[in-house]
Amino acid sequence: MAKYSDELSEIFTALADPTRRAVVDRLGRGPATISELAEPLSISLPSFLKHVRTLEDCGLIRTRKSGRVRTCVLDERRLGVIDGWLETQRRSWEAATDRLDAFVTADPPPTSTTPPR
């Protein structure tokens, strides 16, 4: 369970950055080289390579070097890890869809008869 939680933390952290999400988004359309991925982004190559490393470390992408060209590919099964977590949450909250509305619209309890605890 700790491993699953660590995986979730790593993948959510990786996706918290817009540059890394742009890479995931681009690789969803097919493999691309480092230079193809970096070209549309306003970022230095060393900084970009750190983002690639973060994505590779958490398994969201894989890379392969051929000669001097490194090609990246998305491993969509890793996105499935957080998809699964969201699905678990969804099953839980769908059992109580009206909860928030009830909370927002509820009258506060009369303070004179409800002592604070």
Place this chain on the structure above:
Amino acid sequence: MAKYSDELSEIFTALADPTRRAVVDRLGRGPATISELAEPLSISLPSFLKHVRTLEDCGLIRTRKSGRVRTCVLDERRLGVIDGWLETQRRSWEAATDRLDAFVTADPPPTSTTPPR
């Protein structure tokens, strides 16, 4: 678009922490007070309140104080923001389901005829 990207970054950042995910998970079953949420977690109250603030700032939860008791509720629509992002990715990658297998099993190009670029 920048606002949407900022929202995604904030929500992914919030969910990158196991304590904050535990709160989201618990609130998926219904509203709870701060003390009910903190009780099962091995964490100081000041630290826990920072996590609550992070969740509140990105809109994943709402809180309401009545007397000395603060009650928290999940706003599941905010989880829908990243659910929507994942759905966009899914549509993209499902168009190329065999991509990773092809990448992993492909023979590297013969280096004698393929100069590095």
